[in-house]
Amino acid sequence: MRVSIAGAGLGGLCLAQGLRGAGIDVDVYERDPAITARFQGYRLMLSPVGYEALQGCLPQRWHPLLDAIVGDAYGAGLILDSQLNQVGQLGPGRTGIVIDRHVLRHLLLTGLTVHTGAALTGYDVLDDGKVETRFAHGGSATADLLVGADGVTSAVRAVLSPQTTPTDTGVRFVIGRTPLTERFAGLSWAAGSKIAGDGGNLLLGAMRFRTPPMEAAQELAPEVTLPDVRDYVRWAMVLPSGGSLGATTPQEAALSRMEGWHPDLQALVEQADPDNSTLLSIRVVEPRERWAPGPVTLLGDAIHATSPTGGNGANTALRDADLLRRCLIEAAEGRQDLLGAVGDYERQMFGYGAEAVQHSLDALPAIISKPVSA
Template sequence: MRVSVAGAGLGGLCLAQGLRQAGIEAEVYERDPAITARFQGYRLVLNPAGFAALQGCLPPRWHPLLDAIVGDAYGERLVLDPRLNKIGELGPGRTGTVVDRHVLRHLLLTGLTVHTGAALTGYDVLDDGRVEARFADRDPAVADLLVGADGIGSRVRATLSPRTTPIDTGVRFVIGRTPLTEQFAGLSRAFGSKIAGDGVSLLLGAMRFRTPPKQAAEELAPEVTLPDVRDYVRWAMILPPAGSAGPSPQEAVLSKMDGWHPDLRALVEQSDPDNSTLLSIRVVEPGERWAPGPVTLLGDAIHATSPTGGNGANTALRDADLLRRCLADGRQDLLGAVGDYERQMFEYGAEAVRHSLDALPAFVPQRESV
């Protein structure tokens, strides 16, 4: 069996690693001109199911390395004012494992065949049941299965399920990262909490590695090369719909922080401007089912969630692990395996989107009345 994976995000790479362990040939096609063309290095929290799915797709010899390069999720889940005084609570905290997306992506890339500059334009199902993926600037690729792991703007989904389209929630946010120095270690009470300002909300999360990733790879898995990333604070400011204007995302955030605690302002001021990005919160809800065939979808391509749900990466990793198990099972043919995967994925994927939307209002800022 040969599988083409469109998209070199976490879900697509995790699937390719899992198929590789199962002896199934998999090649990844990524539209970006290079793996490092875009910065993709923000902190994620994996729940126990997501972490187990990731482990299931990785070779066991890398499990000690994975354990070394993660951290522990913690936080009081408070609501604080801009001077860091407690004014409420968000509810029970989430347990899990903290990972850095940039580091994890480099681990998942190890040993895979990844074609960059491969912008998929469409596909055709051939008479023999195989599928031919077409690209803008390279020859087509023929495989037994095409997996669209190509994100919220999926070209695969546009053909497979054209009525399933992204929904814009209208919420915007700026995300960035700042080295975790002694000054910002004092903000630990705010990690995992919401800081509620006038019309904005600021969310902080600490990424503390158990072992620096580059060092861990050199000691535990020399065949793996990981970036030299150090502990940092991931911050995200949720803005009102009309509040995103500004010369730069970083300056737009600072313009909303007059009178805030000086350490909070310093956190944004000392962040890397190149890694501060304005994003919109869009979701994709799984809708119509298509007949099982040699094309399927994974991750944000079929069930993009709001980041406030904390389940986007977890659900994509769960997809990858489930699909690799269905394909490697051997007790059913390809279409049966794909159909079994899709039946389960549609159910929990739709629930993940609903959960993320239910969680969104608690983080959307409310402007104080004047």
């Protein structure tokens, strides 16, 4: 069996690792000209389901490394004013595991060949049931199964399920990261909280690695090369509906909304790494109508993109990858035919994928609204 995966994001790479481990031939095609072509360095909260799915797709010998490069998160879940006084409660305090997306992608890339600069533009199902994928550079590739793991603007989805389109929530985030110096360690108690100021809401979260990733890899799995990333604070400024940056950088736009805020908060945004600050538009994709199982399927944000306020988009993409891996192993080992395996995957994925999107939308108002007293 040969599988083509469009998209070297978290879901596509996780599936590719899982198939590689099972001895199934897999090729990954990525639109970006290089793997590190753009900012992908924010912190992700992993649920037990997402973490288990990730482990399921990775070789067992890397599990100790994975365990070493995550962080332990605690979120107080407070609502604070711009001077850091508590004015409300966002939700219950939250504990969990966090991982840096940039580091995770490096781990997931290990041992895989990714064809970069390969933007999928369309595909054809051939008479023999295989699928031929076409790329913007003029080339093509044939496989038994094409998996569209190509994110919220999926080109695979545009052909397979053209009626499924992203919805723009109108919410914009400026997201950035700042080295976790001694000064900002003092803000740790406010992690997982919302700071509701006049100019916008600021969300804070700390990424403290259990072990620095580069050193952990050298010690625990020398065949893996991980970047030299140190602890940081991830902050996200929620802009009012439809907010745009104008001529300013993302960092300047966030700062311009923080006049008179607590000096530690202003310094946090001032001292952010400019290469790792960006504006994000929050769009969702809701999985509604199923198609008849065939040699093309979708995974991750391509079919169920969530708002980051749910903290479950990556977890759901990893869950898809692990489920599809297990279904395809059934087919590869002759216990199921390929279309039956794809149908089993899609039936389960549509159910929990729709729930994940709804959960993230339910969590959105609390993040964008201001408390009555602020």
